[in-house]
Amino acid sequence: MTEHHTQQDRGYTDHVGPRGPAVRGTVVVVPGRGETRDTYTRLGKRLAADAYRVRVVDAARLDAEDPGGSLTRLGARIADAVAGTADADGAVAHPVVLVGADTGAVAVAALLGGEAGAGAAGLRTDAAVLAGIPARTASSPSGSWDDELDVRTFCPAHRTTLTGDAVFRRGALHEAVPERLLAAAHASEADVPVLILAGDADPLSDRDALTRTAKSLPQARLSVVRDAHHDVLNDMQHRSVAAEIVTFLEALRNGLVPLVTVESSAW
Template sequence: MRRFAAVSGGTVGSEETRATYARFGRRLAADAYRVRVIDAPDLDAEDLTASLTGFAARLADAVEGTAAEDGVVRPLVLVGADSGTAAVAALLGRAETPGGQPDAVVLAGLPGQASGTTATVGTWEQELDVRTSCPAHRGTLTQDPQVRRGSLDDAIPDAVLTAAHDSGAAVPALLLIGDADPLADHEALARTAKSLLETLRNELRPLITVRSSAW
């Protein structure tokens, strides 16, 4: 079966670029996914509706033409990272989405309300320590001249995070977060996960449960 993944990337205020996710995209492509990577949107708290509408239009443009039959390969999976995750999650709460709803989403690193970090990031190495512990990811960020350094203090608007955590998306969702992520609100994420928990039609019994692991 042909599958499609649209990857929306960008950490909290980090100004990461699509190059950051090229390795991830190649790995998905190796598993027969057709992958498109777009930059995370600029989210305007004063006009969140317009910001999300523009983001939805960009997603629709990205997926269009991936299949000859109906224009879009199914299933369609959206993968968000950090600020991209907040945008995807907020978008799912809208009644109508240009291009239609995805079949599933992966929400990685959904930030908490206090999305700016209070950690010391005076040097690039300190900023990398907050961003990631993955050597490959650190190397990609360091080598990308378009990454804006020193931007981790930039916070995602509260209106966006509220919309993301309260989205109540009606599609299967996989939420991923690091247990030591200083930008995450683990309690809020647990509440969000509970609200998104897939259920069986038979008496609405949980199909999956949510647990954390130190592996």
């Protein structure tokens, strides 16, 4: 079930499955440049079907003139969103996992790495999924809306969703990401488990930099999605990507020990 709240009231969209002790954790999704909460309806419903409480907040807005301040404010907003998922007894379902896409991933990585006083913002999380982190030297798409769509996704359903969303900001990938925050994301020292997702057809990605970031973190995995573009959470491979996220969430609940191992395989 989806509970939708307009941007004029509470500023988030909820996707909920079972109630009470059956809830397996809390996921907060932070969209990126141009995206709206509706961008992640499909992902939210899918994770909710696996008994995770999903809350999608409004997109990260990173101010190049005040990157630290905008990050701190975002951290406080995410912390409020997490706190708002508490049940009648005041308990939030753990693990609490942040999922960031594009600049949402940049912001989450920088926050968890200690940039701009995340602790002071009250942000506490058990893990993170970082999808589509742009390269520090990424060039923005030029040309038509179709050109931007080609950078983002080849999924026909998602292209239709983006095209039909009157609130989605076309051309947003032209907006520069504050260099300080990009540097902080790529050099993040997050001390929680991190799943990094990248499409191998993403023209805005720097795989070498992501590999270095993953290797520098104490508990990180870099998963590369074949033929996926910048919107790796919403491209043609969205089912497999959602399954990768659920596998990560379930392993997280089991102390990062995989619940399924392959003992023998012919493929």
